[in-house]
Amino acid sequence: xxxxxxxxxxxxxxxxxxxxxxxxxxxxxxxxxxxxxxxxxxxxxxxxxxxxxxxxxxxxxxxxxxxxxxxxxxxxxxxxxxxxxxxxxxxxxxxxxxxxxxxxxxxxxxxxxxxxxxxxxxxxxxxxxxxxxxxxxxxxxxxxxxxxxxxxxxxxxxxxxxxxxxxxxxxxxxxxxxxxxxxxxxxxxxxxxxxxxxxxxxxxxxxxxxxxxxxxxxxxxxxxxxxxxxxxxxxxxxxxxxxxxxxxxxxxxxxxxxxxxxxxxxxxxxxxxxxxxxxxxxxxxxxxxxxxxxxxxxxxxxxxxxxxxxxxxxxxxxxxxxxxxxxxxxxx
Amino acid sequence: xxxxxxxxxxxxxxxxxxxxxxxxxxxxxxxxxxxxxxxxxxxxxxxxxxxxxxxxxxxxxxxxxxxxxxxxxxxxxxxxxxxxxxxxxxxxxxxxxxxxxxxxxxxxxxxxxxxxxxxxxxxxxxxxxxxxxxxxxxxxxxxxxxxxxxxxxxxxxxxxxxxxxxxxxxxxxxxxxxxxxxxxxxxxxxxxxxxxxxxxxxxxxxxxxxxxxxxxxxxxxxxxxxxxxxxxxxxxxxxxxxxxxxxxxxxxxxxxxxxxxxxxxxxxxxxxxxxxxxxxxxxxxxxxxxxxxxxxxxxxxxxxxxxxxxxxxxxxxxxxxxxxxxxxxxxxxxxxx
Numbered sequence: 152x153x154x155x156x157x158x159x160x161x162x163x164x165x166x167x168x169x170x171x172x173x174x175x176x177x178x179x180x181x182x183x184x185x186x187x188x189x190x191x192x193x194x195x196x197x198x199x200x201x202x203x204x205x206x207x208x209x210x211x212x213x214x215x216x217x218x219x220x221x222x223x224x225x226x227x228x229x230x231x232x233x234x235x236x237x238x239x240x241x242x243x244x245x246x247x248x249x250x251x252x253x254x255x256x257x258x259x260x261x262x263x264x265x266x267x268x269x270x271x272x273x274x275x276x277x278x279x280x281x282x283x284x285x286x287x288x289x290x291x292x293x294x295x296x297x298x299x300x301x302x303x304x305x306x307x308x309x310x311x312x313x314x315x316x317x318x319x320x321x322x323x324x325x326x327x328x329x330x331x332x333x334x335x336x337x338x339x340x341x342x343x344x345x346x347x348x349x350x351x352x353x354x355x356x357x358x359x360x361x362x363x364x365x366x367x368x369x370x371x372x373x374x375x376x377x378x379x380x381x382x383x384x385x386x387x388x389x390x391x392x393x394x395x396x397x398x399x400x401x402x403x404x405x406x407x408x409x410x411x412x413x414x415x416x417x418x419x420x421x422x423x424x425x426x427x428x429x430x431x432x433x434x435x436x437x438x439x440x441x442x443x444x445x446x447x448x449x450x451x452x453x454x455x456x457x458x459x460x461x462x463x464x465x466x467x468x469x470x471x472x473x474x475x476x477x478x479x480x481x482x483x
Numbered sequence: 484x485x486x487x488x489x490x491x492x493x494x495x496x497x498x499x500x501x502x503x504x505x506x507x508x509x510x511x512x513x514x515x516x517x518x519x520x521x522x523x524x525x526x527x528x529x530x531x532x533x534x535x536x537x538x539x540x541x542x543x544x545x546x547x548x549x550x551x552x553x554x555x556x557x558x559x560x561x562x563x564x565x566x567x568x569x570x571x572x573x574x575x576x577x578x579x580x581x582x583x584x585x586x587x588x589x590x591x592x593x594x595x596x597x598x599x600x601x602x603x604x605x606x607x608x609x610x611x612x613x614x615x616x617x618x619x620x621x622x623x624x625x626x627x628x629x630x631x632x633x634x635x636x637x638x639x640x641x642x643x644x645x646x647x648x649x650x651x652x653x654x655x656x657x658x659x660x661x662x663x664x665x666x667x668x669x670x671x672x673x674x675x676x677x678x679x680x681x682x683x684x685x686x687x688x689x690x691x692x693x694x695x696x697x698x699x700x701x702x703x704x705x706x707x708x709x710x711x712x713x714x715x716x717x718x719x720x721x722x723x724x725x726x727x728x729x730x731x732x733x734x735x736x737x738x739x740x741x742x743x744x745x746x747x748x749x750x751x752x753x754x755x756x757x758x759x760x761x762x763x764x765x766x767x768x769x770x771x772x773x774x775x776x777x778x779x780x781x782x783x784x785x786x787x788x789x790x791x792x793x794x795x796x797x798x799x800x801x802x803x804x805x806x807x808x809x810x811x812x813x814x815x816x817x818x819x820x
Contacts, residue, residue, distance in 0.1 A: 236529045245589070247530045256538050277493070277517065277525050373775035411722070411777040417791040440779045441791040479795025 153183040154208045155334075156199065158190045158285045161323025162215045165331035177202055184208070188285055192237065192261060195288035203296050213289045213302040214330045216319060217259060218310030220272060221280040224257060225306060229333045231255035232302035236278050237287035239263035241271070243278060248290025251299045259304065261287035265316065272311035282310050305330055356391065357398040367399075370406040381406070413479065417441055420476045427467070431460040437477075444477060487512040488540070489593075493519045493526070495545030503597045504544045507634045513542065521545070526573075527589045534767055536578065536591035547571075547596035551605045555621065558818050560654070561714075561748040565618045567609060569602050571595075571637065572626035577658060578691040580768045581719050584625065586760030593626070599637045603644050610651045623656025629676075630659040638664050645674050654714060660694040660702040670710040675747040677714030678703055680737070682729030685721055689773065696733065704740035713741055717804075718752030718817055720796055721773060722788065730800055734807040743813075749804055751797050752817035755787035793819070 157163035163178075166185050170178035176198065178185040186202050188195040202208070217224075224230060231252035237244040238260055260279035266272050275282050286302050293300035305326050307319045319326075359367055371378060385405050391398045408415045418441070425435040425446075433450040437443075450461055492513045498504045499518055508516060519525055522545040547570055555566035573594040574584055585591075596602075609615050622628040622641075632638055638655075645653045653674045655665075665676060678699050681689070686696045694702075703713055715737070720726065754773065756764060758780075765774050778786045787793065797816050804814050 234532055234535070243528045245528070245530055247532070249532050258539075277491075277519075278529055373777065375772075375775070407777065410775070411788075411792060413792050413795050414777070414789070417795075441789040442779055442781055444790065477791055477794075479791045479793070479798055481795070 152179075152207055153210045153212055154202065154206075155183050155185045156188050156195075156211060156213045156285075156289050157185065157215050158188055158195075158283075159215070159323065160187050161320060162327050162330065163187055164324060165327040166214075166334070179206075183212075188289070190284050192239075192263065192285065192288040195285045196292065199289060199292045200296070203292065203298070208296075208298065211289055211293045211298050211300045213286050213300065214334065215283065215285075215304060216307040216323075216326055217281040217283040217286075217304035218266060218272075218308055218314060219280070219306045220260075220276040220282055220310055224280045226308060227306060227329075229303055229305045229329065230257040230281065232257055232259045232281070232286065232304060234258045234279075235286045235290045235302065236260040237262075238275060238278070241274060244287070246291075248287065248294060248300065250290070250302050252301055252303075257281060259283055259286055259302065261285060265314065266310040267312060267314055269311050272309075275310070281306065303330065303333065305333075356386075357395045357402075359399040359402075360396070363396075363399045363403065366403055367406065370403065370410065373410050374406065376409075381409070413481070414441060416481045417476060417479070420481060421473070424473060424476060427464050431464055432457070433461065433464070441477065444474070446473065487514050489513040489542040490515075490539050491541045492516045493522070493541060493543045493545075495519060495522060498545050498597050501597055503599075503636065506636060507542075507544060507595065510634050511542070519545075522594060526592055526594060529589070531590040531592065533585040533591050533763060536574075540576075541592040543592060543594040544597060545594070546598045547602065551598075551602045552609060552620070555619075556818075558816070560619050560621065561750065561813070561815050562619070564652075565615055566621065567606075567618060568621040568624040569606060570625055571599065571602060571622060571628070571635075572631075575626050576630050577627060577693045579658075579693065580689045580691070580764065580771050580773050581721070581754055581756070583756065583760045585767060586757065586763040587625075595631065595635055599640050603640055606651075607644060607648075610648050615651075616648070617650045617652070619652045619654060621654045621656060623654075623677075627657050627659055628655040629657040629661050629665070631661075632659075632664045633661060636664065638668060642668050642671060642674065645671055649673055656714075656716070658690065658693045658699065660698040662702045662706055665706065665711065666709055670712070672712060675712045675714040676706055677716055677747070679716040679718060680733060681717065681720070682726065682733050684725070684729050685723065689721065689771070696736075700736055700740055703737070707741055707745050711745075712747050713745055714747045715741070715749045716752070716817070717800060718750055719754035720752065720800060721754045722776060722792070722796060723772065726796075727799055727803070731803050731806075734803050738807045738809075743809055746809060746813055748813045748815060749809060750815055750817040751800050751804075752819075753788055753793045753796050755781075755785045755818065757785060761786040 155166055163185050167178045170180040170185060172178050176187040188198050232250055233252060233255040234247050234249045236247045240263060258279040259281045260275050261284060262282050266282055281304055283304060290300055308314055385402055389401055421437055428435050433448055435446055435448055437446040452458060488511050492508060494504055494516060496518050522543045526543050552567050552569045555568050560566040573588060574591055606620055609618060641653060645651060655676050658679045680696060680699060683696045706713060768774060779789050781787045801814055805811060
């Protein structure tokens with residue numbers, strides 16, 4: 152459900168007609184709900200999370216009036232907002248929130264107080280084209296709840312000494328109707344454009360573990376190829392062992408090879424390079440990420456022969472060759 | 484919105500009548516000039532999304548305070564001398580997908596510092612310190628050093644310093660083909676104009692709003708003809724299936740215009756990011772092939788290819804440089820262990 156947030160009841164009046172009043176601030180209908188957040192950051196931060204937690208909200212849309220700080224924002228026009236900043240006592244908040252409004256080029260700054268002086272208006276104009284009293288708080292809540300946010304503002308006046316709050320209040324019905332008409336005109340409201348994460352069904356003949364699935368998803372995201380083609384190519388090129396874990400790892404290796412063909416070659420070369428250690432029963436481990444410049448050797452010693460074999464193998468081992476392979480020399 | 488180069492030009496009070504500020508303001512298109520006390524009162528005070536530089540770029544003119552010349556990290560430059568970089572600007576008019584500036588500052592807004600004489604004084608003091616007479620000074624760490632040089636017009640001042648100190652070296656790092664100001668200057672053997680190049684395919688894919696590789700090579704040709712010394716940065720190299728063939732083509736084109744005797748050095752580096760920058764890249768360019776690569780968190784906590792992949796790329800690219808006839812001593816790997 153979309154939640155339409157307004158600071159004041161007057162701005163919301165065209166939207167609440169026909170909606171069921173759940174309480175004095177919250178109205179719900181078939182297509183959207185409406186919340187009166189109250190004016191200011193604190194009021195919004197106090198009220199909005201409660202309703203998001205209580206009801207199934209998918210998108211936040213802030214509509215209302217804003218003051219102009221720039222020649223680019225004209226009185227009575229409605230603008231989609233791009234980025235929301237905030238200011239309190241002439242100091243800006245560092246964090247900003249960017250809306251999902253496609254193509255918007257107007258920014259807004261939420262002020263901790265109403266703007267009645269040229270000095271304040273000028274200061275705020277360094278950061279944004281318009282000023283309001285609550286959008287930043289809605290952006291903050293949207294971020295916390297990982298909800299998309301859209302902001303549309305109608306410009307009531309030029310922020311500064313000429314601001315007349317009573318005049319704005321008197322025109323609230325008119326603004327509300329204009330916003331309502333605008334909202335209806337949004338043919339395909341951008342909020343329908345939400346990114347639904349597509350779950351890829353691999354339908355592989357083996358079942359990856361959670362960690363393997365995560366790795367596979369990560370790798371698939373990096374390969375510009377249809378999953379079904381990858382799957383077919385894999386099944387045609389490799390013979391499966393029937394061991395789920397092994398086969399999944401083989402598939403992971405196949406995908407890794409697609410992204411980084413050098414890695415597999417290096418892995419193979421390093422494995423070959425340690426053949427002699429393996430032949431005497433030693434276990435060699437090197438950094439699977441191929442980034443660390445060392446390997447570790449582990450061997451169970453239960454006879455003098457083991458010691459002699461190990462000593463001889465170590466003596467014959469060419470460490471420089473290990474280094475060269477690790478440095479990408481595949482042809483050594 | 485008006486299609487100016489800059490939305491607003493913020494000028495520090497102290498510099499509003501400065502000839503350099505006046506010169507810049509006269510030559511650019513903007514919506515409005517605003518006088519401010521200090522750049523840091525506005526610039527970077529709020530987190531401005533990086534990609535807004537496409538539509539809403541502001542320009543700040545004023546004074547660089549604090550340290551003006553800084554020691555460069557290890558493996559930054561060529562040779563065993565000490566390396567320093569100096570800060571003449573913040574941010575860039577170009578938009579490269581891998582650029583570290585997108586996660587470095589909190590805003591893409593451009594800052595041009597006007598107190599070049601202070602920077603030059605600090606450089607001179609360093610050169611005059613024992614053991615530093617042959618130090619390197621690099622421009623272009625936080626901004627392209629030539630892209631706006633026709634506006635900022637500071638190059639003659641730097642050339643004058645390096646003419647007086649022939650053992651010290653200056654590097655001007657750029658992706659620009661804006662060499663107008665340079666061509667008016669007498670070339671100096673200790674000043675290197677260093678171009679960052681990549682294959683044509685890579686540049687088309689990743690270097691937005693930058694001059695094409697062809698235009699950059701043309702600029703190299705003009706500078707070589709005028710007698711300037713050239714540095715080349717093949718950095719960052721991004722792995723793509725045909726990258727070796729593409730870089731071979733690039734080096735063939737380069738060799739046609741840049742003889743070894745006018746080449747100072749070639750630095751090679753692979754793509755790498757800090758964690759913050761990589762997060763920004765993923766956010767800004769989610770579908771870019773850059774974000775589809777197989778990186779790891781490496782020895783220096785940077786996100787990059789693993790050692791084998793890095794060294795494979797670097798060694799093979801080095802071979803291409805050698806095959807083109809460039810001297811091995813002039814080739815080095817940038818920011819590697």
